[in-house]
Amino acid sequence: MTLPKAVLFDCDGVLVDTEPPTFALLQAELATRGLVMDLDEMERVFIGGTMEKLADMARDMGADLPDDWVPYFYEKLHKHLETNAPLITGIEAVLDALDAAGIPYAIGSNGRAGKMAITLGQHPAFLARFKGHVYSGQELGCPKPDAGLYLHAAAALGVRPADCVVVEDSPTGAMAAKNAQMRCMGYAPHGPNPVLEATGARLFTSMAALPALLGLPA
Secondary structure (H helix, E strand, C coil): CCCCCEEEECCECCCECCHHHHHHHHHHHHHHCCCCCCHHHHHHHHCCCCHHHHHHHHHHCCCCCCCCHHHHHHHHHHHHHCCCCCECCCHHHHHHHHHHHCCCEEEEECCCHHHHHHHHHHCHHHHHCCCCCEEEHHHHCCCCCCCHHHHHHHHHHCCCHHHEEEEECCHHHHHHHHHCCCEEEEECCCCCCHHHHCCCCEEECCHHHHHHHCCCCC
């Protein structure tokens, strides 16, 4: 791979390991609302989307969700994540390698800034390394798969889209990278992920492998 001039990271599932506790809480919540799903199905259907889109899809599938369910669930989720957001294993070493090469990086998430403040805020030294380049697609009005989130992040770093690489773990996020005409590395820690791979993302299973895949020196 040609060495990128910037790397743009998704947040949940790429920087912080929030997806297992989030889906466990969501599974229990939807079951009380009449929609029973196993965790694998939930991840396949819901990963990478906004909470508003998730609510609409859940209603279509039979969940009895009130109009104010999204803010209600966000409040419940934020409390749940206050002590349940460990860093993804190996991600700090990835930033070390980027720093050594002088390559800037940013975060582009469909999550709201408040949620990222709770999850990434548990790791203040890690969050500080992004130097304020933390962007929410919802708050910018261009959630993934819209290209706008990653285009905004690239512009903020002063790097052309074609010179950026995006690191994602969801097909929705990988499509945002594709729509922005950026290369995408697809983090698939559980092994083969044909839906993610179908977006054109190059899959990898361990953060330890990412620096070499990005063309960074050992």
